[in-house]
Amino acid sequence: MTNKDEFREAGFATRAIHSGQAPDPTTGAVIAPLYLSSTYAQERVGDLRAGYDYGRAGHPTRTSLEATLASLEGGASAHAFASGLAAEDAVLRTIARPGDHIVIPVDAYGGTYRLISRVFGQWGVAASPAQTASLEAVEAAIVPGKTQAVWVETPSNPLLGISDIAALSELAHAHGALLVVDNTFATPALQNPLMSGADVVVHSTTKYIAGHSDVIGGAVVVRDGATLPRGREGMAGSGSLSEELRFQQLAVGGNQGPFDLYLTARGLKTLELRMERHCASARTIADFLVAELGDAAVLYPGLDTHPHHEVATRQMSGFGGMVSFRAGSPERARRIVESTKVFTLAESLGGVESLIEYPYAMTHASVVGSALEVPADLVRVSVGIETVGDLLADLAQALGSAG
Numbered sequence: 193m194t195n196k197d198e199f200r201e202a203g204f205a206t207r208a209i210h211s212g213q214a215p216d217p218t219t220g221a222v223i224a225p226l227y228l229s230s231t232y233a234q235e236r237v238g239d240l241r242a243g244y245d246y247g248r249a250g251h252p253t254r255t256s257l258e259a260t261l262a263s264l265e266g267g268a269s270a271h272a273f274a275s276g277l278a279a280e281d282a283v284l285r286t287i288a289r290p291g292d293h294i295v296i297p298v299d300a301y302g303g304t305y306r307l308i309s310r311v312f313g314q315w316g317v318a319a320s321p322a323q324t325a326s327l328e329a330v331e332a333a334i335v336p337g338k339t340q341a342v343w344v345e346t347p348s349n350p351l352l353g354i355s356d357i358a359a360l361s362e363l364a365h366a367h368g369a370l371l372v373v374d375n376t377f378a379t380p381a382l383q384n385p386l387m388s389g390a391d392v393v394v395h396s397t398t399k400y401i402a403g404h405s406d407v408i409g410g411a412v413v414v415r416d417g418a419t420l421p422r423g424r425e426g427m428a429g430s431g432s433l434s435e436e437l438r439f440q441q442l443a444v445g446g447n448q449g450p451f452d453l454y455l456t457a458r459g460l461k462t463l464e465l466r467m468e469r470h471c472a473s474a475r476t477i478a479d480f481l482v483a484e485l486g487d488a489a490v491l492y493p494g495l496d497t498h499p500h501h502e503v504a505t506r507q508m509s510g511f512g513g514m515v516s517f518r519a520g521s522p523e524r525a526r527r528i529v530e531s532t533k534v535f536t537l538a539e540s541l542g543g544v545e546s547l548i549e550y551p552y553a554m555t556h557a558s559v560v561g562s563a564l565e566v567p568a569d570l571v572r573v574s575v576g577i578e579t580v581g582d583l584l585a586d587l588a589q590a591l592g593s594a595g
């Protein structure tokens with residue numbers, strides 16, 4: 193279904209539209225049809241027409257989406273899953289065994305922490321939260337001989353902290369560990385961690401990649417040549433991370449269904465265009481919030497007051513569409529998120545519509561009481577692509593009515 197990427201040298205938007213997305217060879221349909229069949233006719237035993245035998249093992253739309261994602265991240269392979277957490281679960285099953293250790297960020301998606309600490313904790317995998325913006329803190333958290341991976345989210349959720357991918361990959365590799373980067377907030381349109389030395393990128397494609405808040409999905413993208421740490425043998429044999437992830441898709445099966453694969457591939461085509469607008473409007477909103485609340489209250493990597501603005505400028509080509517701010521008190525934060533009319537009060541992010549939320553009791557409720565607890569006066573906004581004047585007016589009225 194997919195040929196070698198003939199668009200390898202092309203620009204980002206061209207690859208988002210054409211890599212892995214060739215017209216259907218049988219009919220010429222510019223948008224390849226969506227196959228709903230779970231199984232495939234064989235000419236003779238084991239003689240497959242296009243390499244497909246059963247939907248868990250492979251699916252044409254999955255092959256196609258994975259080729260696009262691999263191209264956009266500059267990876268050897270991409271692997272689509274039914275959710276961002278299913279993708280993370282596959283990475284963790286691939287790299288961690290009982291007795292292993294992982295360094296995780298103190299500032300991360302709550303569900304990632306819950307998966308690593310509560311699920312993998314039961315399987316004997318230990319995790320230490322560290323401030324991944326600090327190389328010293330990460331180095332101190334590494335357990336020599338046991339740490340298989342340093343996990344980092346940059347920009348982080350919801351505090352929009354920035355970690356230095358190139359420096360962390362050197363540090364992780366010096367200790368025989370892999371660097372895994374959750375690139376959900378930046379997307380490949382703004383940041384390519386594999387190009388800076390990371391071994392694995394994970395995405396919640398639910399967010400910017402699908403981009404329209406109508407699908408749940410995840411993906412893993414693997415650096416060319418990446419293998420399991422310390423020469424360990426994998427479950428598929430060779431220890432190549434691409435083969436190991438492919439094996440997880442076959443043997444565990446947390447894969448994305450056809451229609452969701454299709455919606456994800458469709459959303460991805462406009463990613464660059466959407467990100468440009470998300471970035472421009474988020475900047476306008478961050479500036480407005482600084483004028484209203486002061487520098488110290490506004491968290492946005494594009495502001496030169498952000499503590500890691502310089503690292504963000506080096507590793508990102510834009511600062512993204514997420515802005516967080518401190519409302520001053522939990523009560524005021526709750527009143528603000530309940531007073532907007534264009535921004536919808538809802539979890540999630542990365543869609544065309546603007547969303548606002550109160551992390552302490554919503555997205556990050558599962559980390560209250562842990563090292564990852566977020567400030568109780570924090571508000572997080574996902575800046576959509578509506579007319580920016582309407583977004584500003586809505587925030588102004590919400591801040592005004594919240595007192």
Ligand SMILES: *Cc1c(COP(=O)(O)O)cnc(C)c1O
Nearest residue numbers: 275276277301349376396398409
């Ligand atoms: C949403 C999110 C996830 C989890 O993805 P799901 O698709 O909800 O399973 C992981 N990481 C980040 C940064 C997220 O925002």
